[in-house]
Amino acid sequence: MENSKIKLLNNSINKILKSELVTDMREYYAQLPTTIIEDQTVYIFDGLIPKELNFKIAKHDRFLPVPTHIHTFIELNYIYSGTCNQIIDGKKVQLHQGDLIIIDTEVPHSIAKTDVNDIIINILIRKEYFSSMFFENLSNNGIIFDFLLNAISYTTTHNQYIVFHTNKNNHLKEDIRQILWETYFPTVCSYPFIENYLNLLFIDLLRVFEYDAHNNSSIKNHAFEQRIDVLRYIEDNFDTCTLKSVSSHFNYSPNYLSTFIRKSTGKTYSRLIREYKMAKVCFYLANTNTPVDEIAEKCGFSNLTFFYKKFNEIYEKSPKEYRATNR
Template sequence: MNNGELDTYLRKRNENEWMVLRFPEEIHAAYEATIPQVNGTKTIPEQFLVPGEHFAFLKHPRYIATPEHRHEFLEVNFVYSGECRQVINGKSVILAAGEFCMMDSNVIHSIEKPGDNDIIINLLMSKRFLDIDVMKRLSGNDLMSEFLVNSIYRSQDHNDYIIFRSSANRNTRTYMEQALCEYLDPTVGSEEAMNCHIILLFTELMRDHKESNAFKRKGPTSRAPITQIIQYINDNYKHVTLHSLASQFNYHPNYLSSLLKSHFGYGLMIIVQDLKIKEATMLLKYTNMTIGEIAFEVGYSNITLFYNHFKERHIVTPLAYRKMNS
């Protein structure tokens, strides 16, 4: 898919939009009824994403207002054309074409009814996509890292959002459009390409806005060096232990364990497990190594444990995953 084909696809009315135009009141009532209530607020669960996938691109439906709600995942809104009018945490926000809004998983927002030319793309990302490997790639950008760590992994304490007035930055639009083309028309290497485009997009957004008032630090920060810890775990995940990590950063193991859980929602064992399984999926796709060799290579001495952890992450066994991706 090229950019011209993408433009045609996005501007064409899909089945849902035709239904809204035909039966606006019925569709609006059904739309509201499909969003479950959690603690008194309409909440779209992480299960909204396809099992085994950790991010998705969706064209926001035109001609219908979206009621007040929140997500259990991070959402990035991109205005492809026209505008997007939202109310975020009680504040009116208008995005123009080429602009982005990044919201954490505890933000309550609603979207006014988009018109025919108001094409809005929603990038939805699970916590597992924004894992320690992605965080490590962004560790050189403390502003982005801090926002993602706090907003995603400590979402009970934060309900932040960032507006990126990036309409003049062609690179941000290019990275978003390239990722969209890969997602809508996948081919060999599309998953890896999408990951790279998203990382480039995030980096470009923060580079473009790092001097704005929204990101200037106010006073000293007591934030733990979480990006340094992330990088160390990423570099040593095959053999790192809680005690060796604590020793590296001069922390008591109990304090470090609490620090990791407060930021990521789970401890070192799960973080390391995710990194091992991520490398295993790459080896299954691109090498002829046996399952046992792969398990040993990523740091497992118990192949049964490797099988169990792999199925928890990908639902299928390593062998089935290899056949599906061969």
Template sequence: MNKDIHDKLIALTDEEQRIINGEYEVNKSLYTDNGQFIIDSNKLLGKDELIDIRKHTRFIHFPKHKHNYIEINYVYQGSLTEIIDGKDITLQKGELVFLNQYITHEIEAAKEECIIINFIIKPEFFDYILGFLENDNIISSFLITTLYTNYKEGEYLYFKVSHNKKIQSLVERIITELYTSSVMSKATIKLLVGLLIVELVKNSQDVETYSVDNYEKMLIIQCLKYINEFYQKGNLFEISKELKQPHYKLSKLIKKHTKKTFKELLQEKKLSKAVELLKVTEYPIVKIIDLIGYENPTYFYKIFKSKYGVTPKEYREKN
């Protein structure tokens, strides 16, 4: 790790200094305006930011709380003891845990030598990553549940990967990039996080998982994976046949757990893919319409403008 960044990580923050000076409880107003202790990403992230890091505050016990974002705790040095849904977990140097926004946890007071990095990540940051992840792995299931369903059960993924030098190197590069922002930082961070997740998928034998086992949830995850892969020509009857479920039952489950119909989810996926292609390719718009599976350009223009407030051409020019 770069010495300047290392020095920033071990230095006392203003909050830590106040604790040393006798502030014996966490100042919740730094984290939320809500009466409940639900940490708000708007308190921690700048405007329009989807990801940032924050050094965990040492010397004080963090009481039970949730977040309205995905959090990753990474142990830079020392250790960290968390109580997650009543279960004690002690992370060692180089280990990390993914926490979804419905998990309840508390954190024991960390000693001075224990440096923990908290990644604050809005769920939509992961939208693009799902595009290149294989469907059948624990991380894609975790992200799909978090991004697209209405489930409110806590889940976590605990990665015991301190031995993996490639993963450690990627995490350190992400931390470095977040601490030394540049013109290319946002694109670089997305790339590095994507590479990190791919490496974590490769090391799924080193992960401990926790989630509420739910049959309906697994059906919904399969539907969302299907949409992610077959959005061009996918339809409800095909996935119903694949899952051996009546289409009307699957339709009700999708609406129940996502608050959207199968058709609406399919349309959202197509539009998000169109936006991606507008940003990163020079394809003519008519080709993009064909690639995402629409046969009627007029209809595409209508729903695109309804969602984004501009035409595809105007969107491309702005982005």
């Protein structure tokens, strides 16, 4: 990005917003739902992403702390300048300029008061986004894919975050700047432009080797790797595999595999297969002009009435509406 555009972008980002002048947030927090986690009241952040969109880009409001909360989306915090101190699942995490943190759903965390020079960019992303937009881009790419797969699996335990020290990565810095430029100075096709740069952002994260990973039980423990192996195999072969064939591949009995999948994901085998097929449908809807009925059949839905019913149940919109909002 040219220096003139960087200067203009920095001026826009550094402006103090009206929301940053608020000094008392008690009324706002009083309206939020809460839950109890380990005897602590925790706020639930939901509905922050417009219903018709998959993600939201916004600058973090400075000057006030954010109390302990969880959210139903995946959150990325990029430290554009300054520092940011968070308490994540009881652990103090200090972030500096150029650091990027990915926080899984349902992870209790709070953010300390920030100063005028502490610019934090929040990227809020629906879980469904990864199973559609990243369907073919991040498969089999190590820790990021493992983390995102766990985040979208709807398992009962979500306790992960990853910190990336990206200050020396110019490609990633440029990804962020381009995303912010299209956010602050939107024009024709800004949304798909940002969507593509988000893809590049995650691909560039795969190249960042200096990272801190946290999980109450190691991210690479045997149970986790076993789950990843099974789910990757199903993802790679969902068009043709059956419960019996997957069981045979891993030397499990069908009953054991069925129970294993349910415990690992909270879903039945048939529902998991259906969701993989739906993810593929979403990929084709967002990236091709192929007729909907043809996409459905191509992705393994022979009963179109069943397909349309399930699609509406999952995404709360028709395939046509999904295509219109994700192009």
